[in-house]
Amino acid sequence: MELVYLEDAYVKELETIITSIDPALSAVQFEKSIIYPGGGGQAKDYAAIEIGGRNYDLKDCKKDDRGIWYVLDAIDFNLQDVAVIRLDWERRYNLMRTHTAMHILCGVVWNEYQKKVTGGNMEPLKARMDFEFEGLNDELVREIEHRVNEEIATNHAVHIKQIRGAENIDELLRTKTNLLPPGLTEIRLVEIENLDMQPDGGTHVAGTAEVGEITITGFENKGRINKRIRLEVRNPGQ
Numbered sequence: 553m554e555l556v557y558l559e560d561a562y563v564k565e566l567e568t569i570i571t572s573i574d575p576a577l578s579a580v581q582f583e584k585s586i587i588y589p590g591g592g593g594q595a596k597d598y599a600a601i602e603i604g605g606r607n608y609d610l611k612d613c614k615k616d617d618r619g620i621w622y623v624l625d626a627i628d629f630n631l632q633d634v635a636v637i638r639l640d641w642e643r644r645y646n647l648m649r650t651h652t653a654m655h656i657l658c659g660v661v662w663n664e665y666q667k668k669v670t671g672g673n674m675e676p677l678k679a680r681m682d683f684e685f686e687g688l689n690d691e692l693v694r695e696i697e698h699r700v701n702e703e704i705a706t707n708h709a710v711h712i713k714q715i716r717g718a719e720n721i722d723e724l725l726r727t728k729t730n731l732l733p734p735g736l737t738e739i740r741l742v743e744i745e746n747l748d749m750q751p752d753g754g755t756h757v758a759g760t761a762e763v764g765e766i767t768i769t770g771f772e773n774k775g776r777i778n779k780r781i782r783l784e785v786r787n788p789g790q
């Protein structure tokens with residue numbers, strides 16, 4: 553299955569064909585897909601799928617050793633039937649904005665404080681990230697929020713790169729725990745120009761200004777060193 557969202561996160565609607573059906577899972581695979589199945593902290597997409605003039609609901613996304621499966625509310629069509637996938641674009645776009653905001657936060661915290669991120673999770677317009685950041689306080693949080701909003705407004709370009717071989721990956725990953733599966737030969741990197749680069753399979757906006765603005769809504773101590781920062785994304789001035 554060709555995963556179109558890895559190349560172009562802005563495709564909202566796609567015509568494709570059904571290439572596999574698993575009746576037991578009530579699930580299908582397509583020749584090409586724009587539906588992000590979830591993972592890496594990014595929530596899954598919602599979508600409607602039209603096949604033969606009828607609309608099917610996407611109930612879930614699953615992964616097994618055969619790849620990604622899209623679970624539908626009914627299976628009453630055939631292999632090679634044409635399917636039109638329509639994303640819940642507002643949700644997906646807000647996830648792209650939020651996901652990119654997390655990279656910007658990560659970049660600012662590394663570049664200016666040399667603190668490592670240890671995890672994160674997001675829903676549309678809401679995210680949390682965990683850092684090894686002993687001594688984090690309200691004043692630092694306000695400073696970080698201000699710096700993140702400055703970097704957003706600078707409108708850095710966001711690029712996707714594929715690199716072969718994992719020899720140099722530890723260098724790239726100096727800020728993060730290496731969670732990549734061993735033996736991976738091709739790595740997708742998401743680079744925010746002059747700010748952040750990390751291996752990543754998610755979807756992002758093309759320029760940081762599309763994020764809008766962020767507010768850091770709070771932080772919690774998860775131990776003496778580990779801190780959890782919560783943020784929200786909104787349109788500028790709102």
Ligand SMILES: [Zn+2]
Binds near residue numbers: 651
């Ligand atoms: Zn990402």
